[in-house]
Amino acid sequence: KEERIVELETENAILHLKLAEYQERVGRSRREATWFYALLNGQQQWPSSAHPALVQICHLIQKLKQDVKDFRSSFLDLLSSCQAQYQEQLSNMAAAIRRAQLSTENLQACQSEILHLQLSLKEMDMRYHVEKQRRRELHNTLVELKGNIRVHCRIRPLLPLDCELDDPILQNGSDSREVAHAVDEETILVRCDRPGHPLINKTYNFERVYGPAEPQTAVFADVCPLLTSLLDGYNVCIMAYGQTGSGKSYTMLGPELPSDAHSDLGLIPRAVEEFFRLISENPSGSPKVDVSILEIYNNDIFDLLAKDSSTVVSGVKRDVVTTQDGCTEVPLLTRGAITSVLEFMELFHQGLRLRAKNPTLVHADSSRSHLIVTVTLTTATSLASTDQQPGQTLPGKRTRASERWSSAHQASPPGSVPVDPVGSRKQVWSRLQLVDLAGSECAGMSGVTGLALRETSFINRSLAALADVLGALSEHRGHIPYRNSKLTHLLQDSIGGDAKLLVILCVSPGQKHVAETLQSLGFGTRARQVKRGQARKKSPHSQIREWCLGSA
Numbered sequence: 311k312e313e314r315i316v317e318l319e320t321e322n323a324i325l326h327l328k329l330a331e332y333q334e335r336v337g338r339s340r341r342e343a344t345w346f347y348a349l350l351n352g353q354q355q356w357p358s359s360a361h362p363a364l365v366q367i368c369h370l371i372q373k374l375k376q377d378v379k380d381f382r383s384s385f386l387d388l389l390s391s392c393q394a395q396y397q398e399q400l401s402n403m404a405a406a407i408r409r410a411q412l413s414t415e416n417l418q419a420c421q422s423e424i425l426h427l428q429l430s431l432k433e434m435d436m437r438y439h440v441e442k443q444r445r446r447e448l449h450n451t452l453v454e455l456k457g458n459i460r461v462h463c464r465i466r467p468l469l470p471l472d473c474e475l476d477d478p479i480l481q482n483g484s485d486s487r488e489v490a491h492a493v494d495e496e497t498i499l500v501r502c503d504r505p506g507h508p509l510i511n512k513t514y515n516f517e518r519v520y521g522p523a524e525p526q527t528a529v530f531a532d533v534c535p536l537l538t539s540l541l542d543g544y545n546v547c548i549m550a551y552g553q554t555g556s557g558k559s560y561t562m563l564g565p566e567l568p569s570d571a572h573s574d575l576g577l578i579p580r581a582v583e584e585f586f587r588l589i590s591e592n593p594s595g596s597p598k599v600d601v602s603i604l605e606i607y608n609n610d611i612f613d614l615l616a617k618d619s620s621t622v623v624s625g626v627k628r629d630v631v632t633t634q635d636g637c638t639e640v641p642l643l644t645r646g647a648i649t650s651v652l653e654f655m656e657l658f659h660q661g662l663r664l665r666a667k668n669p670t671l672v673h674a675d676s677s678r679s680h681l682i683v684t685v686t687l688t689t690a691t692s693l694a695s696t697d698q699q700p701g702q703t704l705p706g707k708r709t710r711a712s713e714r715w716s717s718a719h720q721a722s723p724p725g726s727v728p729v730d731p732v733g734s735r736k737q738v739w740s741r742l743q744l745v746d747l748a749g750s751e752c753a754g755m756s757g758v759t760g761l762a763l764r765e766t767s768f769i770n771r772s773l774a775a776l777a778d779v780l781g782a783l784s785e786h787r788g789h790i791p792y793r794n795s796k797l798t799h800l801l802q803d804s805i806g807g808d809a810k811l812l813v814i815l816c817v818s819p820g821q822k823h824v825a826e827t828l829q830s831l832g833f834g835t836r837a838r839q840v841k842r843g844q845a846r847k848k849s850p851h852s853q854i855r856e857w858c859l860g861s862a
């Protein structure tokens with residue numbers, strides 16, 4: 311045991327020695343570390359004996375540390391600016407979303423408004439069609455009530471040609487020579503108090519009376535409703551009647567000298583313009599329009615659209631015939647297809663260039679023929695259709711003269727023999743006739759002789775034939791003398807039957823023409839009496855009196 315104790319004490323002493331040695335080493339290492347740390351932080355100068363590579367590494371480490379510090383601070387700056395931008399973009403996005411929401415709401419409101427408008431448009435469209443239908447019905451009832459013949463009277467302004475050259479009143483510039491006055495919209499007064507002559511003080515009533523100041527538009531406005539009858543399948547005829555120089559051509563065609571003013575246009579171009587407007591409103595049935603222009607000169611018919619090189623100053627002679635079904639037709643008559651009023655005007659001017667004219671004492675540019683412009687509308691209607699289409703037969707109504715059967719491809723001209731309806735479409739046509747009659751005239755007054763006197767005689771005879779036909783119609787005679795003149799024969803379908811005729815009486819206001827004015831007004835009064843189913847039975851005496859007045 312003692313030996314063991316000595317052994318252990320020795321061992322312990324050795325360990326103590328080792329511990330002291332290690333403690334010294336730790337103290338040295340700690341000192342060295344502190345020194346290195348101070349060196350690294352730049353608090354100590356590297357000893358000159360230090361290894362150069364070590365010094366370089368330490369410098370690099372210091373630089374890197376500085377770089378890391380710089381990078382950190384710039385990274386922090388960048389981060390904070392990104393965060394600020396992000397916040398800003400976020401708030402921008404929120405505002406945009408709010409705006410988009412508002413726009414969507416507005417859009418929805420607009421959409422519902424559009425829907426609402428569309429509905430009310432549809433409703434208005436339906437109402438319009440109902441009103442249109444009612445208007446047609448009312449118009450037809452009105453025409454039925456007023457008769458198929460309506461008479462309007464137009465007094466033209468006083469012109470130098472109304473006064474005698476040696477007239478002292480003309481020299482004074484006075485207009486007291488006016489004897490025809492529009493009292494109101496339906497009454498014309500003719501008052502003439504010439505010394506040595508019986509006093510004339512008569513009033514006449516017509517559907518409409520136009521004073522001298524009333525423009526072309528006013529005359530057309532009253533004619534316009536009649537044109538809708540065409541789309542209902544009726545034949546319509548508008549004719550100007552009156553003494554030479556009384557304003558017939560002015561009313562129907564417009565002024566003699568070409569005028570750019572639309573307001574000067576006569577009834578013919580206006581009616582065709584309106585006709586195309588009405589068709590464009592109801593384009594169903596593939597409407598086709600054609601036009602023919604003819605004149606009746608010295609009781610001969612001339613086709614003014616025929617292209618015949620041998621006749622450069624007049625039209626080509628034609629004739630009028632009555633077909634098997636009782637309609638009138640002019641064989642070989644030229645028909646120009648038109649699709650617009652412009653195309654019509656081209657043909658119209660072409661035809662007018664050939665019209666016969668001659669100066670008379672009363673009127674320097676007197677038309678010596680009756681001009682008849684015929685515009686024909688052909689429409690196809692489905693056989694299955696139950697709607698009231700233009701020209702369609704209605705149950706319980708009589709068949710109109712304008713109804714014709716034809717195959718789907720063949721256009722049947724007015725008056726042609728009906729073709730069997732093999733196709734599924736029926737073609738119907740209606741006809742608008744616009745007539746500028748030659749002026750009735752007293753040969754003594756117009757101072758015509760020779761060829762012009764012959765013309766005057768033909769003109770007066772054909773106008774007398776027209777008066778006879780109207781007289782026969784008003785008296786419901788069994789025989790209507792249509793064939794007494796080419797004029798009445800040609801206009802047979804437009805004067806008789808259920809065609810609608812408008813006579814525009816043109817009168818001069820001057821005292822010089824009072825006899826012709828009274829004659830024209832007498833003609834108009836008789837024409838008014840032609841009312842389907844309600845002609846007055848007159849005593850023979852009153853008939854004679856009226857006839858005398860008419861031929862005064």
Ligand SMILES: Nc1ncnc2c1ncn2[C@@H]1O[C@H](COP(=O)(O)OP(=O)(O)OP(=O)(O)O)[C@@H](O)[C@H]1O
Nearest residue numbers: 466467554555556557558559560673676677748749
């Ligand atoms: N309402 C009117 N306003 C202005 N001038 C008119 C009017 N009516 C007719 N005139 C003028 O009166 C003259 C005769 O008119 P117009 O040529 O129309 O007569 P008309 O009846 O056709 O004659 P005719 O039968 O001899 O051909 C023309 O110079 C025309 O310009």
